[in-house]
Amino acid sequence: MVDPGAFIDEKVDEIRAELGDADAIIALSGGVDSSTAAALAYEAVGDQLTPVYVDTGLMRKGETDEIRETFAYMDSLRVVDARERFLDALAGVTDPEEKRHAIGEQFIREFETVAEEVGADYLVQGTIYPDRIESEGTIKSHHNVGGLPEVVDFEGIVEPMRDLYKDEVREVARELDLEAIIAERMPFPGPGLAVRIVGEVTEEKLDVAREATHVVEEELDEYDPWQAFAAVLGKATGVKGDNRVHGWVVAVRSVESRDGMTARAQEIGWETLQRVQSRITGENENVARVLYDVTHKPPATIEYE
Missing domain, CATH: 3.40.50.620 (HUPs)
Known part of the structure; x- marks a missing residue:
């Protein structure tokens, strides 16, 4: 040390x-x-x-x-x-x-x-x-x-x-x-939200990733994660009100680590996860689904790209 x-x-x-x-x-x-x-x-x-x-x-x-x-x-x-x-x-x-x-x-x-x-x-x-x-x-x-x-x-x-x-x-x-x-701030990638967007970076995807990450950081703060954020993966079918929508799929990731070289996905309470998905889908009409990533590093990296 x-x-x-x-x-x-x-x-x-x-x-x-x-x-x-x-x-x-x-x-x-x-x-x-x-x-x-x-x-x-x-x-x-x-x-x-x-x-x-x-x-x-x-x-x-x-x-x-x-x-x-x-x-x-x-x-x-x-x-x-x-x-x-x-x-x-x-x-x-x-x-x-x-x-x-x-x-x-x-x-x-x-x-x-x-x-x-x-x-x-x-x-x-x-x-x-x-x-x-x-x-x-x-x-x-x-x-x-x-x-x-x-x-x-x-x-x-x-x-x-x-x-x-x-x-x-x-x-x-x-x-x-x-x-x-x-x-004490959790790590943030140098390329920013661009590596939390799978595929082409657009203003719409950036808005989704930015707002969803803000929700995740607020709601998972009590778990003291090494890193916690949201990533935009693609689109899928969902329902908002009485309407069928083709909205964004957001993955939530929260990991524990010492130095970022390896990491373990955190066990997050079900009520907390439901609160996270409710806020993300409720605060952004273009989000259809929220997933929780349970993959450790390795085999995954912490960020998505």
């Missing part, structure tokens, strides 16, 4: 040595990995760092407002509205790997644009060890590792937490006094 205090001291020195007098931007998503990397880099180089939050349109409900509030102390914070550009990049894409590469490339292009505006030569990322293992193997590409384009217009990419597991990242986040809403 990492010693968070010693780790922070070591990485602050490393970041200062690697950047020197150069300016950098940090890819800030709002998750614990990138938020911890941002706080660490900001402590190391202060105003040399420009945190960049890209609103991809693939984020959880209320995410952008939370980022503005949480990181308001960083005067150089940039919030980029790139929702339309990401949807355009994903139009017609159905293959999971192609999705990840499309998202990875669009992220880099957004960061390159900001870097040119502020004169930054380096990109700091919150990449952690499981990201590298899964991308270097044959499981899936992470948007910030295997999903990166071959040509990147940065002098260097700095990844201070590349050797940490998620639970170790949380220890570092607590040591840096990050708010609990960040330090």
Whole structure:
């Protein structure tokens, strides 16, 4: 297990040595990995760092407002509205790997644009060890590792937490006094809701996934899951009122894990599951069915794509 205090001291020195007098931007998503990397880099180089939050349109409900509030102390914070550009990049894409590469490339292009505006030569990322293992193997590409384009217009990419597991990242986040809403937040994939949508990403599917995930996070909070969310699988027949509908099928997933490398599906009470399905189908007229995923990792991955 990492010693968070010693780790922070070591990485602050490393970041200062690697950047020197150069300016950098940090890819800030709002998750614990990138938020911890941002706080660490900001402590190391202060105003040399420009945190960049890209609103991809693939984020959880209320995410952008939370980022503005949480990181308001960083005067150089940039919030980029790139929702339309990401949807355009994903139009017609159905293959999971192609999705990840499309998202990875669009992220880099957004960061390159900001870097040119502020004169930054380096990109700091919150990449952690499981990201590298899964991308270097044959499981899936992470948007910030295997999903990166071959040509990147940065002098260097700095990844201070590349050797940490998620639970170790949380220890570092607590040591840096990050708010609990960040330090204890359940993991959220870098490609966002795009990997919780099977098939092409559309605004309608994103709305369903976003609202359903909000319900799941609220209703399953008492179970203290490692990760809990909803995914949009496809369409099926249902009945709303007296009408037959062809609505979305939503899968609910809730797992326990230590580091995300393996996971076990949680046993959720029947009344809770019924409350979840009632809210999801009741609050979204386009959802016809709600399923609960009982598959562990392996053989499944935690996310759907």
